[in-house]
Structures are given as C-alpha cells and as structure tokens.
Amino acid sequence: QVQLVESGGGLVQAGNSLRLSCVASGGTITYTRMAWFRQAPGKEREFVAFSWRGVGVRYGDAVKGRFTISRDDAKNTVYLEANTLKPEDSAVYYCAASPSTPNNIYNSTQWYIWGQGTQVTVSS
Secondary structure, eight states, X not given: OOEEEEEOOEEXXXXXXXXXXXXXXXXXXXXXXXXXXXXXXXXXXXXXXXXXTTTEEEEOTTTTTTEXXXXXXXXXXXXXXXXXXXXXXXXXXXXXXXXXXXXOTTOGGGOOEEOOOEEEEEEO
C-alpha cells in the first residue's frame, strides 16, 4: 500500500506563497487518485484539491483561483502550490490517495490512505 509523506509547510505572511509536496512510497501513483485536504483546529477536514487523469483537477471553493495541484508521476510526488495565502488558510494540510475514484471526492471519509500532515500558518 502506498505511504504518503507531506512537507513544505511553515509560517508565512498573508499574501505570500508556499509549495507543499507529498511523496509516495511503497507503490506508484501513476494509477492513483490524489487529493489534498486541510483541517483547522475545531473544524472538519476540508477538501482542497484533487488530481486524476480521468477527471482532471478539482478545487474547493475556498482555494479556487489561488491554489494549484500538480503531479510528477516519475517522482511519485504530488504538489500543492498555494498562492495569495490568507490567515484562514491556516491548517494542517493532508495528502490523500486512493486506487479508485471515491464516490464523493470532496468527502474525506471516502479516502483511506493519508499522510501525517504538514502545518501551514498564515499571519496577518
């Protein structure tokens, strides 16, 4: 089973950018659906972005136009380019994977392979 490790989080000022990475091991992501979610304290895990060749990419409304998901299958890595960051983007960002497309890609409970998360904090 694929294992995921996120990196790239940190503390940034509002308006700046970060690039998060998710490296997979134990298998190839070539035929794997990949997604990013985030979770702020006291809130539910929120869909951020999705990537799969059969569907393309999808974004959550809160990040549409500011965040970009991309993947390098040769490096077994998925990226999340987060631009024009806002304080409300502060959260732990998680990478998720699935060998098949969940019925509802926006629902975190339908993804069962997760990384440990990387903290993003945006100061105002």
